[in-house]
Amino acid sequence: MWCRRLACLLSVPCQRTGHHLLRLPCVRRTLTTALSRWHHTAPQSLSCAWQLHSDHLELRYADTLMRFDFVWLRDHCRSASCYNAKTNQRSLDTASVDLGIKPKAVRVDETTLFLTWPDGHVTRYGLQWLVKNSYEGQKQQVMHPRILWNAEIYHQAQVPSVDCRSFLETDEGLKEFLQNFLLYGIAFVENVTPTKEDTQILAERISLIRETIYGRMWYFTSDFSRGDTAYTKLALDRHTDTTYFQEPCGIQVFHCLKHEGTGGRTLLVDGFYAAEQVLRQAPDQFELLSKVPLKHEYIENVGDCHNHMIGVGPVLNVYPWNNELYLIRYNNYDRAVINTVPYDVVNRWYTAHRTLTTELRRPENELWVKLKPGKALFIDNWRVLHGREAFTGYRQLCGCYLTRDDVLNTARLLGLQA
Numbered sequence: 001m002w003c004r005r006l007a008c009l010l011s012v013p014c015q016r017t018g019h020h021l022l023r024l025p026c027v028r029r030t031l032t033t034a035l036s037r038w039h040h041t042a043p044q045s046l047s048c049a050w051q052l053h054s055d056h057l058e059l060r061y062a063d064t065l066m067r068f069d070f071v072w073l074r075d076h077c078r079s080a081s082c083y084n085a086k087t088n089q090r091s092l093d094t095a096s097v098d099l100g101i102k103p104k105a106v107r108v109d110e111t112t113l114f115l116t117w118p119d120g121h122v123t124r125y126g127l128q129w130l131v132k133n134s135y136e137g138q139k140q141q142v143m144h145p146r147i148l149w150n151a152e153i154y155h156q157a158q159v160p161s162v163d164c165r166s167f168l169e170t171d172e173g174l175k176e177f178l179q180n181f182l183l184y185g186i187a188f189v190e191n192v193t194p195t196k197e198d199t200q201i202l203a204e205r206i207s208l209i210r211e212t213i214y215g216r217m218w219y220f221t222s223d224f225s226r227g228d229t230a231y232t233k234l235a236l237d238r239h240t241d242t243t244y245f246q247e248p249c250g251i252q253v254f255h256c257l258k259h260e261g262t263g264g265r266t267l268l269v270d271g272f273y274a275a276e277q278v279l280r281q282a283p284d285q286f287e288l289l290s291k292v293p294l295k296h297e298y299i300e301n302v303g304d305c306h307n308h309m310i311g312v313g314p315v316l317n318v319y320p321w322n323n324e325l326y327l328i329r330y331n332n333y334d335r336a337v338i339n340t341v342p343y344d345v346v347n348r349w350y351t352a353h354r355t356l357t358t359e360l361r362r363p364e365n366e367l368w369v370k371l372k373p374g375k376a377l378f379i380d381n382w383r384v385l386h387g388r389e390a391f392t393g394y395r396q397l398c399g400c401y402l403t404r405d406d407v408l409n410t411a412r413l414l415g416l417q418a
């Protein structure tokens with residue numbers, strides 16, 4: 001089980017080792033003892049075989065053993081009366097389906113499964129479509145292919161920055177940028193005019209700006225205009241932002257417009273790389289970090305700014321069907337009082353949190369960059385932690401948050417898996 005979870009964290013698809021080994025002997029046994037109940041598309045071919053059970057249909061195709069619930073099979077019917085192919089929306093009223101429904105007849109040819117329902121309605125499914133859309137097919141895949149990195153891996157990959165003009169004016173430039181962003185969780189655009197307005201044009205090329213209590217495009221210096229350490233000259237340890245939102249902001253854009261002084265370098269750490277190390281060393285701790293719900297909080301009373309935000313969720317968030325990590329919520333400054341679990345769980349949670357922190361703090365995992373006017377940085381705030389070194393002098397940073405759904409939307413429209 002842990003082996004599968006680990007594979008899903010990596011960029012490569014799961015090795016379905018255990019699954020395969022178990023499946024083959026089991027099929028052979030079924031074939032000899034219950035031959036009459038298995039149906040094949042062609043006698044010499046095992047490419048598709050199916051069996052109707054009392055409460056599900058079992059289908060083997062393209063190396064995948066799938067089990068389908070009957071209501072599911074009726075519900076997903078793609079016939080013209082059940083599904084509007086123009087809008088890609090279901091027309092069938094699912095509540096009108098008898099929950100005890102069972103197909104009257106089943107037939108499979110080389111490419112298609114045909115089901116006839118008690119009322120005579122016929123449903124057809126492409127076998128490829130079923131593999132792609134079945135639970136068994138899904139859990140073998142990653143939603144988001146990624147390359148996990150430490151400083152050395154990132155440097156060796158020599159990920160290019162995209163030029164501002166190419167980013168703004170060509171689909172190739174935009175696609176290259178987004179591909180790098182999806183794989184590494186960070187990406188740079190170069191030769192940007194160092195103004196807030198030009199930074200906004202960049203942001204709007206890939207997404208909608210997510211307006212928050214900090215505004216749409218924000219712009220800050222160390223003037224403590226807001227009640228948060230970001231608005232000082234102090235160092236900030238690695239963290240993700242807006243952990244105190246129920247849905248933390250998906251992407252953070254930074255563009256340093258001016259710095260006359262020393263220090264102020266930006267720190268970047270791949271949170272998923274660190275989490276993977278925790279999984280390897282201590283799977284039970286990884287699991288605890290993905291199960292224990294925590295609160296993060298933002299309480300502000302400075303000048304006219306009065307805010308109280310609370311977000312709840314575990315440090316590590318994984319998709320339940322394939323255990324793929326999709327969001328890390330890590331901000332020790334903004335973590336609220338822990339009162340969502342009893343003392344003994346708290347004790348084990350602190351151990352797990354320490355293991356993760358140790359990984360996040362390994363110098364070899366730290367990527368340090370000095371942001372300069374003209375170079376905009378996009379950070380996947382669900383994956384990559386950022387921090388900064390203390391600084392002296394006048395420093396102006398502008399940027400914004402982006403809605404994650406819209407960045408992924410742009411990427412998918414360009415043909416990327418996102």
Ligand SMILES: C[N+](C)(C)CCCC[C@H](N)C(=O)O
Nearest residue numbers: 214218228230240241242243
């Ligand atoms: C980026 N900007 C300066 C606008 C806001 C900073 C928010 C800082 C907060 N502690 C957090 O981590 O969410």
Ligand SMILES: O=C(O)CCC(=O)C(=O)O
Nearest residue numbers: 230236241266387388397
């Ligand atoms: O000043 C910086 O470089 C970053 C501060 C920070 O963490 C933030 O604004 O979210």
Ligand SMILES: [Fe+2]
Nearest residue numbers: 230240241386
């Ligand atoms: Fe931050």
